[in-house]
Each structure stands twice: as C-alpha cells, then as structure tokens.
Amino acid sequence: MTDTRIAFIGAGNMAASLIGGLRAKGLDAAQIRASDPGADTRARVSAEHGIETFADNAEAIQGVDVIVLAVKPQAMKAVCESLRPSLQPHQLVVSIAAGINCASLKHWLGAQPIVRCMPNTPSLLRKGVSGLYATADVTAEQRDQAQELLSAVGIALWLDQEQQLDAVTAVSGSGPAYFFLLIEAMTAAGVKLGLSKDVAEQLAEQTALGAAHMAVASDVDAAELRRRVTSPGGTTQAAIESFQAGGFEALVEKALGAAAHRSAELAEQLGK
Known part of the structure; x- marks a missing residue:
C-alpha cells in the first residue's frame, strides 16, 4: 500500500x-x-x-x-x-x-x-x-x-x-462476548468456592489469555491440547465431564446457529 x-x-x-x-x-x-x-x-x-x-x-x-x-x-x-x-x-x-x-x-x-x-x-x-x-x-x-x-x-x-x-459473525464477530461470559461465570464460581472476586477474576482472565496463546502457538488442534491437560480421573476430567453432561457442545452449536441466523435476518432488514 x-x-x-x-x-x-x-x-x-x-x-x-x-x-x-x-x-x-x-x-x-x-x-x-x-x-x-x-x-x-x-x-x-x-x-x-x-x-x-x-x-x-x-x-x-x-x-x-x-x-x-x-x-x-x-x-x-x-x-x-x-x-x-x-x-x-x-x-x-x-x-x-x-x-x-x-x-x-x-x-x-x-x-x-x-x-x-x-x-x-x-x-x-x-x-x-x-x-x-x-x-x-x-x-x-x-x-x-x-x-x-x-x-x-x-x-x-x-x-x-x-x-x-x-458464520464469521457467529464465530468471531460475536465471539468475544462468549469468552467474556465464560470469564464472568468462572469468576462467580471461584467466588463461591471461597476466592475473593479480584483474585478469581484475575485467575479467569489470565487463564483465558494463556490458553488462547497456547492454542495459537501450538502445532496441534484445541481438542488435542484439551486431551493433554485432562489426566484420567483428575480434576480437569471431572470438570469436562460435567460440562459435557450438561450438553456443552450442543449448546455452543445452538448459540452460534442463532447468531448466524440473526446475522442473515439483519442483512435482509438493513438492506432494504
């Protein structure tokens, strides 16, 4: 340029x-x-x-x-x-x-x-x-x-x-809000587990930042990174199984589908 x-x-x-x-x-x-x-x-x-x-x-x-x-x-x-x-x-x-x-x-x-x-x-x-x-x-x-x-x-x-x-709107355009929501939820859960809000918030934020950096820098996909930190019978496995029992993947798919559908609706409305 x-x-x-x-x-x-x-x-x-x-x-x-x-x-x-x-x-x-x-x-x-x-x-x-x-x-x-x-x-x-x-x-x-x-x-x-x-x-x-x-x-x-x-x-x-x-x-x-x-x-x-x-x-x-x-x-x-x-x-x-x-x-x-x-x-x-x-x-x-x-x-x-x-x-x-x-x-x-x-x-x-x-x-x-x-x-x-x-x-x-x-x-x-x-x-x-x-x-x-x-x-x-x-x-x-x-x-x-x-x-x-x-x-x-x-x-x-x-x-x-x-x-x-x-689909881009659903994944990345709206995506930052999904991570903010997860940080909010992890912070609130940390407080209920006995941490101060400040400590819980910093732990959640820095963990999100570190995980993102690892995903970007790694030569393997997110699924493999998750497997590597999920020891059989350990604390991470207990949390992951709880997420999956609640239909985590299906909920994410449903949420992104709703965002993509709304994006298409707005294009039709705003383009008139």
Missing part, C-alpha cells in the same frame, strides 16, 4: 484503530484521510494520527484509491446514496459495517468494486480477526489492498462465499 490513498467514511473506534494500525505499519499520514459529522471526533483522530479530516464525505473521497465505509449499519444507505455521484469507477469500497450485504451496497453505490469485511472488537487492540469477501469485479491488486488494510489490526481471512460472513 505504499502509494495507496485511503479515505475513511466515519472516524469512530474501529476506523481509528485501522488508521492507527496503518500508521504503525509505516503508511504516511498524507495517504490517509477521514470524514465524520462530529467535530470532536475529527479533532481527536487528526490529533492522534496526524491525518486530514473532513465534515463532508464527498470531499474526503476525492482522489483516493480505497474508501472504507465505517458508519453504523442504519446510516449506510443514506451515506452510500450521498457518495454515489462523487465516486470514480476505479475506487475500491471496503465496508466494515455488520449486516449490509454486497447486493445492497451495489444498489446504493452503483457499479463499484466492493470488499465486505467482518472484523471483531479485539481489532481495537490490533488483536482482531476479520473475514473478507470480494465481489467479482475486485482486482488482485485491490484484494491485496483490502488484505493489508484489515491485517493492520489482526488477521484477515478470505471467504469464497458472501453467505459465510454470517
């Missing part, structure tokens, strides 16, 4: 994280610009990252190669329709808004190459993971641009079918 010019439409937390990631990777501030209706937001992003900001979206996209749509899904239709007269055919549009499919974006924007992304909230710490889907008119160079953009805040994985973004 040495010569790529990027405009962010919307300069909220996720946009600011992407901008910070790009700047940390060496992208010059002169190559990045952002627009936002909030004067305070514009001032903060400009001060933190040294980029030019605009109140007018159409002005912000003049002369850029990549346009990142980082606005709330409910505002996407109005934003896209207002941008349409100012768009150039070569400009890549990258949407990081949940629930807005490519067909809706094409309808509102016109014949633009589009990459739709589903990042998650750890992207704010540059520890995220994103699923990406490109329309057929996206060039190889533009795919590389989108890949580098999302890689600035974590891992970026390409999908073959847009429908798979509903």
Whole structure:
C-alpha cells in the first residue's frame, strides 16, 4: 500500500484503530484521510494520527484509491446514496459495517468494486480477526489492498462465499462476548468456592489469555491440547465431564446457529 490513498467514511473506534494500525505499519499520514459529522471526533483522530479530516464525505473521497465505509449499519444507505455521484469507477469500497450485504451496497453505490469485511472488537487492540469477501469485479491488486488494510489490526481471512460472513459473525464477530461470559461465570464460581472476586477474576482472565496463546502457538488442534491437560480421573476430567453432561457442545452449536441466523435476518432488514 505504499502509494495507496485511503479515505475513511466515519472516524469512530474501529476506523481509528485501522488508521492507527496503518500508521504503525509505516503508511504516511498524507495517504490517509477521514470524514465524520462530529467535530470532536475529527479533532481527536487528526490529533492522534496526524491525518486530514473532513465534515463532508464527498470531499474526503476525492482522489483516493480505497474508501472504507465505517458508519453504523442504519446510516449506510443514506451515506452510500450521498457518495454515489462523487465516486470514480476505479475506487475500491471496503465496508466494515455488520449486516449490509454486497447486493445492497451495489444498489446504493452503483457499479463499484466492493470488499465486505467482518472484523471483531479485539481489532481495537490490533488483536482482531476479520473475514473478507470480494465481489467479482475486485482486482488482485485491490484484494491485496483490502488484505493489508484489515491485517493492520489482526488477521484477515478470505471467504469464497458472501453467505459465510454470517458464520464469521457467529464465530468471531460475536465471539468475544462468549469468552467474556465464560470469564464472568468462572469468576462467580471461584467466588463461591471461597476466592475473593479480584483474585478469581484475575485467575479467569489470565487463564483465558494463556490458553488462547497456547492454542495459537501450538502445532496441534484445541481438542488435542484439551486431551493433554485432562489426566484420567483428575480434576480437569471431572470438570469436562460435567460440562459435557450438561450438553456443552450442543449448546455452543445452538448459540452460534442463532447468531448466524440473526446475522442473515439483519442483512435482509438493513438492506432494504
């Protein structure tokens, strides 16, 4: 992206994280610009990252190669329709808004190459993971641009079918909340077992962090890692058997299915 010019439409937390990631990777501030209706937001992003900001979206996209749509899904239709007269055919549009499919974006924007992304909230710490889907008119160079953009805040994985973004939403988009829920539950159980809340919370949080690091760094899958720490007849086996007796795996499958179904529903509702 040495010569790529990027405009962010919307300069909220996720946009600011992407901008910070790009700047940390060496992208010059002169190559990045952002627009936002909030004067305070514009001032903060400009001060933190040294980029030019605009109140007018159409002005912000003049002369850029990549346009990142980082606005709330409910505002996407109005934003896209207002941008349409100012768009150039070569400009890549990258949407990081949940629930807005490519067909809706094409309808509102016109014949633009589009990459739709589903990042998650750890992207704010540059520890995220994103699923990406490109329309057929996206060039190889533009795919590389989108890949580098999302890689600035974590891992970026390409999908073959847009429908798979509903599954990505279920697994990783909503996923951080599942781990937060487990941390909450482990903390509460630790307190009932006699620990102070502070100690129980730190034990649960650090255990989650350590387990994630082990899973990422290991050359075996999570199932094998679990087997390695589950001694026959030991304490871990007692806990795992209790989880499984309660239908743990089936409950997780049901929960992720509900999230994926809701993702598809929202795409239909928000795309009208």
